[in-house]
Amino acid sequence: MRVKLPGRPFSLALRLTFFISLSTILAFFAFTWFMLHSVEKHFAEQDINDLQQISTAMHRILQSPADPDEKKISKIKESIASYRNVAVLLLDARGEVLFSTAQGAALRPAVNTAAFSTHSRARDVFLWTVDDSTRQSHSGAEMKSDTYRIIASSGTATLQGKAQNYVMLIGLSINFHLHYLDALKKNLIAIAVVISLLIILIIRIAVRQGHLPLRNVSNAIKNITSENLDARLEPSRVPVELEQLVISFNHMIEKIEDVFTRQANFSADIAHEIRTPITNLVTQTEIALSQNRTPKELEDILYSSLEEYNRMTRMVSDMLFLAQADNNQLIPDRVMFDLSAEVIKVFDFFEAWAEERHITLTFHGMPCLIEGDPQMFRRAINNLLSNALRYTPEGKTVTVSIAERENDFELMIANPGKPVPQEHLPRLFDRFYRVDPSRQRKGEGSGIGLAIVKSIVTAHHGKVRVESDAQSTRFILSVPKRVTQH
Numbered sequence: 001m002r003v004k005l006p007g008r009p010f011s012l013a014l015r016l017t018f019f020i021s022l023s024t025i026l027a028f029f030a031f032t033w034f035m036l037h038s039v040e041k042h043f044a045e046q047d048i049n050d051l052q053q054i055s056t057a058m059h060r061i062l063q064s065p066a067d068p069d070e071k072k073i074s075k076i077k078e079s080i081a082s083y084r085n086v087a088v089l090l091l092d093a094r095g096e097v098l099f100s101t102a103q104g105a106a107l108r109p110a111v112n113t114a115a116f117s118t119h120s121r122a123r124d125v126f127l128w129t130v131d132d133s134t135r136q137s138h139s140g141a142e143m144k145s146d147t148y149r150i151i152a153s154s155g156t157a158t159l160q161g162k163a164q165n166y167v168m169l170i171g172l173s174i175n176f177h178l179h180y181l182d183a184l185k186k187n188l189i190a191i192a193v194v195i196s197l198l199i200i201l202i203i204r205i206a207v208r209q210g211h212l213p214l215r216n217v218s219n220a221i222k223n224i225t226s227e228n229l230d231a232r233l234e235p236s237r238v239p240v241e242l243e244q245l246v247i248s249f250n251h252m253i254e255k256i257e258d259v260f261t262r263q264a265n266f267s268a269d270i271a272h273e274i275r276t277p278i279t280n281l282v283t284q285t286e287i288a289l290s291q292n293r294t295p296k297e298l299e300d301i302l303y304s305s306l307e308e309y310n311r312m313t314r315m316v317s318d319m320l321f322l323a324q325a326d327n328n329q330l331i332p333d334r335v336m337f338d339l340s341a342e343v344i345k346v347f348d349f350f351e352a353w354a355e356e357r358h359i360t361l362t363f364h365g366m367p368c369l370i371e372g373d374p375q376m377f378r379r380a381i382n383n384l385l386s387n388a389l390r391y392t393p394e395g396k397t398v399t400v401s402i403a404e405r406e407n408d409f410e411l412m413i414a415n416p417g418k419p420v421p422q423e424h425l426p427r428l429f430d431r432f433y434r435v436d437p438s439r440q441r442k443g444e445g446s447g448i449g450l451a452i453v454k455s456i457v458t459a460h461h462g463k464v465r466v467e468s469d470a471q472s473t474r475f476i477l478s479v480p481k482r483v484t485q486h
Contacts, residue, residue, distance in 0.1 A: 051151040062157040085173035120152040229257040269432035277308040325455035332373030365402030383449035388415035411477040420468040429454040
């Protein structure tokens with residue numbers, strides 16, 4: 001039976017490569033973002049600090065009462081001379097320009113914004129972008145712009161010979177920082193792409209090398225055929241992750257080898273068992289044809305041949321029965337019947353044979369209803385009782401008993417006689433297995449009676465075991481209880 005699985009997933013190598021590469025690339029891009037953010041934050045803090053220093057110095061210069069306007073302007077120029085790309089715009093209360101640097105006019109539109117008053121009172125820093133048509137590109141398609149960080153403030157100072165309110169805007173061009181950040185971002189992205197490709201390649205190689213033990217195990221499994229089922233994989237030579245897989249595979253191979261061995265032995269035993277009666281029939285027929293026989297002698301020969309044919313028929317029937325059991329085609333009927341009544345029926349069948357050998361048949365038990373196939377159980381009891389009678393000395397007693405357990409009924413058939421060695425007990429239910437090979441083909445046993453018993457009990461979800469000691473040999477059948485007897 002083929003187990004249906006969902007659609008084939010992606011290969012382990014591809015999945016490992018994808019997830020490891022994705023994790024590494026995401027981590028690298030996170031580092032890149034953090035680096036860009038850190039540089040940008042550093043530039044902003046530096047610019048804000050510079051603007052605050054310039055603003056403080058400007059206010060101190062403007063609010064100095066001892067200096068005339070010219071000296072104040074001179075000091076302002078000197079204070080901003082050490083800074084690069086600084087724009088200053090000084091306005092009076094009416095909005096007229098008191099002082100402006102070359103780039104100061106670019107800051108004038110910021111005064112008219114809605115949020116300017118708030119920025120001025122708080123003296124915080126805000127961004128202002130100015131479009132510059134003079135910096136148009138040669139293609140004319142792109143308009144360049146300047147971006148400033150501006151700090152706006154107000155105060156009162158003596159200017160133009162009188163005390164008056166003023167508004168001061170100080171802007172610091174950050175175009176250089178923006179260009180640097182843009183170039184840094186492009187370089188980092190390019191580096192990230194290259195490194196990502198290298199990461200994918202390296203991880204792919206690493207994953208492939210990591211799967212090398214798995215491929216070695218797969219190749220070793222491919223080399224195992226029906227001719228070398230004795231081969232085993234060495235668990236100690238594979239990674240820990242594959243150790244349990246190798247152990248499980250070795251157990252599977254052991255079971256397959258055992259099945260192959262049993263099947264081969266079974267086939268050989270079948271050929272051997274069938275060849276013997278066929279040889280007897282051929283020899284007997286040749287002898288009968290080689291000499292003149294009376295009708296009575298020919299009749300005796302035919303009866304003898306008929307016995308061999310009947311024996312072969314029973315053997316073939318038993319083998320077909322076992323084949324059905326092996327293929328899970330042995331489906332018993334499910335009817336309620338009395339197990340003790342089936343034992344009595346088998347007793348009646350063997351009564352004459354037991355009397356002939358001076359063997360007593362004894363039954364201890366009570367009526368017990370079970371669910372199953374009565375004909376199969378009768379066959380199993382027949383085989384066990386036949387086996388018991390065959391190995392019971394004359395004048396002894398074969399005992400059959402039924403006992404009720406918690407979850408099942410136990411049927412036990414015990415016969416006195418020579419005990420079976422303990423090493424043979426686990427194999428008594430194997431096909432064509434005999435404790436004493438010298439007994440082979442002596443009597444009417446085919447060698448598969450106990451195997452049939454095991455198949456019948458297993459088909460009814462029961463168990464069968466054998467015990468042997470100096471007192472007796474006991475075959476015990478455990479049958480699941482279906483109806484509790486009151």
